[in-house]
Amino acid sequence: MPNLSILFRCVILLAFSIFSPSLAFAGQSVVQLWLTTADQTNLLTQKVDQHFQVRSAANIDVRVDSSKTYQSMQGFGAAMTDASAIILQKKMSAEQRDKVMAELFGRENGGLGFDFTRITIGASDFSEAHYSLDDAPKDQTDEGLRFFSSAPQAANLVPSLQQALKLNPTLKIMATPWSAPAWMKSNRHLYQGSLNPDFYDVYAHYFLKFIRTYEQSGIPIDFLSIQNEPHFEPTNYPGMRFDSKDRARFVGHYLGPLLSENKVRTRIFDWDHNWDQPESPLAVLADAQAAPYIAGIAWHCYAGSPSAQTIVHDLYPTKETWLTECSGGGWDADWDSALPSIAGNLIIGSTRHWAKGVLMWNLILDQHDSPHLGGCDNCRGVLTYNTETGEIKRNIEYYAFGHISRFVRTGAKRIASTSGIDGIDTVAFENEDSSKVLLICNSAVVAHTITVEYDGKRFAYTLPRKSVMTAVWK
Template identity: 50%
Template sequence: MKVSRLARRAAIAVALTALSLGGCATFPQPRPAETARVWMTSGDRTRLLSEQPSLVFRTGTAAGAPVLVVDAGQQHQSMVGFGAAITDASAWLIQARLTPAGREALIRELFGREDGGLGFSFTRVTIGASDFSLDHYSLADTANPELSDFSTARMEEYVFPTVRQALAVNPDLKVMASPWSAPGWMKTTGSMIQGQLKPEYYGTYANYLTRYVRSAADHGVPTDYLSIQNEPDFEPDSYPGMRWSPPGRAEFIGRHLGPMFRSAGIQTRILDWDHNWDHPEQPLGVLADPVANAHVAGVAWHCYGGDVAAQSEVRDVHPDKDVFFTECSGGNWAADFSDSFSWTMKTLIIGSTDHWARGVLMWNLALDENHGPHAGGCGDCRGVVTIDSHTGTIARNQEYYAFGHASRFVRPGARRITSIEPEGLQGVAFVNPDGERVLIVLNDAAAPVSFRIREGGQSALATLPARTAATYVWRR
């Protein structure tokens, strides 16, 4: 049927009227293609957290490449963040071996997010000395149950100023504190080296840790998390340490420290274990005590023995308890950049978070060219950065780049989300509080891998070179 010229004119008039009234909304516009920004680090160091060309998400699921599925509808633990410990050694180097301008620049680079900063939002300090101190000391070296000589003066010299500067750059920074030993006079050896805490000093030691939390706060350093003992299943022979069995730790937490914190209104969350993956029965033993359980917020883990899956083993029994990964060190035993970078990505950044860690920490934030300073213990450990103690020159080590793939992009409060990786790839994904997606993928093989990243009805084709990690960031 032919349409009259009059009818056509009328239709055109209606359309023009709609346009003049903003009616263009009645004509759907094509949705702009979503893009993912990409950063890569390769084992051969040709790429070091280097931004690459963006990927384009397109509707449909084209065949021809394996698919990596991201599902933001399945959300898991919320993230505190990533970082490294501000040990005595690290703080001394930053404060005493860098110029004020160099110190400010390094702290901004490590804890800030502007200009490509790593955005570390989690750190750890030692309560008194560890092996990475200038010497061995406690906060109350004189035998006195009233703790009349208690003082954090040694920590006020270098550690507290460094933490305060980091907090000024990143107010989201959360701080964990761990003692390596009680004062020697409280122990069976009479020394900070080896031995066990005498039960008659449980109340005194609870007071010691409570006073630390209060003094640190008075000096502008919060204690968000506290473990009662670093590596309680080990008695080192050259630096502070203290063996503490699960029944003893349960007694101390449940009947001394936990009630003391509660009565003092201290909100610091207590973590148990702070040791390796190879003895999950130890934290399970503490958490089996119902009195201690009520005061334990979570379990902390180290990397020096066992398998990262132990984190899930304990969480499966106690899903109400947080999981934190709190210590691992690089060193000369893992000098090859490619191998240790891949291991760190696979085991700590991907593995520990996939097994429920809310926070992930390396050991020393900074060490010098001689792997120190240290007083006993590890003589070939590596910091996240190396500071030349003579020139102040800074070298960024493999752990710097591995952690940067997460810390720069995964914001505090992000949630881990489900991701399903094809064979040959390992990965973990998050959604930031603003809805931004972050996907971290490692190709540990000797050949490149092409794959599709798919979320919902859209996918993007990606290629990951051999021995390379990538972080992909996009919005939906």
């Protein structure tokens, strides 16, 4: 005859397990979920927790395997352009600026925790005036850099960076020129032209002086690329042609040795242009003088596909990969197309192809997609600030990047993840605290119920059409 006391206790425990989720899932890993949908009914919305369970599943749609690791991560973010710094320092109240900066660079209260940003050495198209940091008087040269001045960036950019670093000490800063000073160029103009070889040594010292000047303001320059989009010569804002053989000579014989001799910790990236021309950075890496000074290759998203990053990585696996510019804009305002594009092609695509960091272009612009002077007149910032009403709009990029930057920390390792469904893209990471982060993008026009497997356990979730989901567990 069965022991009635034991039988009674079993019945009570079964009843509690039915009505008490915490007891039902005791010993099973909790999976926290955040969801954004293109219809905007969910915007980085935390959903009901799921639980990994040991159970059979007819199909495993996504497998995560932390035994296979790839690149370590720096993080995600957007460029602190002159335009963004002007809005923060001139257009906002101190109280509003503090809130916005904490939301972008901090981690408390749902902050995005941006760990990576990019600044310009001199002006870009997102500046109120076009300038370099050594604008010598007309028809003069300045080999001694007597006219070097960071004053055009001191009032807005410098305090913005100082505040960002205070909020996030792990923040890394990349700097890029759009043009050398006009007097150093073949056409003696900030627009178009190329760097005069007679000034290669002076230009290397220009970079050194820039790095030292920012260090004195408490702003370390972690990474440096020598030219934004070196195969493009814009006609109405600063730009400069800098072909591969010339970049190799400049880095290998001038800039690299100078930084090394002065024990400068700043690391040099080559290319900083689109995915469609991997042969250009490959030519620089093939140069025996330049290659030792090149830490990594920087990429932009505007042409080609992220698979170009793997082409270069496979040939030079010790050289790092970084995605350093991509912009949303009026040409892609529909959430149905833009959300999967940013999350699936840019964030997932670039990190699956070895990117250690991923950057959008402008951090914040106003309601007119400004300030800008020449160049792009409908680029979109991560945030839009209405200078008339004070309203802040969080754009598609804000939510797409929030799905990764809030959860993947500096030092995380990308780990293996696979997807068996068309239109479902994934990437996974393991943080240094052992927490796992899985980003899933559903670019399909229909919902998919997805079964995720990790370490022999599974959970299932129905992912709406055109949506992005982050799953976190430990």
